[in-house]
């Protein structure tokens with residue numbers, strides 16, 4: 001990959017799972033190197049603060065795995081946004097407790113891994129791939145009658161509040177300093193990252209898809225998280 005920042009001030013948006021860290025059988029099973037948070041802070045310094053992590057995980061979960069993060073962050077697909085200063089730009093809202101209970105009651109007897117998140121609930125099928133379609137259909141049905149939305153990702157379906165997506169997170173950060181006016185690049189591996197790729201393209205930048213998933217919107221490709229970390233010198 002070229003060093004784009006030598007040509008134009010760059011704003012970098014990085015997905016987490018499957019992009020900075022390898023996918024694992026469970027959300028808890030990821031291996032994060034001890035120096036990732038420090039590497040991201042240094043990368044952000046090189047970009048004069050124009051770096052944001054944009055993840056499906058909530059920010060607190062990212063920090064549980066990485067340690068304290070001093071870069072800008074978007075958690076829960078953009079339902080919460082935090083500036084590098086620590087100021088919350090957008091705060092998430094939990095799902096109604098009865099909905100959470102209902103989804104757990106449906107999934108647990110089916111032996112589906114439930115990830116209770118601060119602003120959503122995810123059903124994981126990496127160890128139960130045959131249940132992928134059924135989980136998605138079930139959550140779509142709950143979403144319709146509860147006024148909620150479903151995000152589909154790699155072996156995961158998640159119920160969240162409508163309105164949050166990674167494209168919106170990019171647009172929000174790009175509207176403010178220090179991001180405004182830079183060339184935005186979004187690096188991600190999953191379906192939810194397509195919104196980020198499209199937002200960057202519309203703002204004059206581009207997407208970089210990680211791995212072999214076909215992408216409509218990305219302009220470049222990197223093979224795996226190791227290649228991403230090498231490119232970014234993390």
Ligand SMILES: O=P(O)(O)OC[C@H]1O[C@H](O[C@H]2O[C@H](CO)[C@@H](O)[C@H](O)[C@H]2O)[C@H](O)[C@@H](O)[C@@H]1O
Nearest residue numbers: 016017023024025026027055056057154155156
């Ligand atoms: O937007 P991301 O940072 O890529 O987060 C997306 C989801 O990542 C996690 O699930 C994914 O990674 C797990 C660990 O490797 C894997 O077991 C699972 O199959 C993947 O879908 C996380 O658990 C979710 O909450 C995120 O939404």
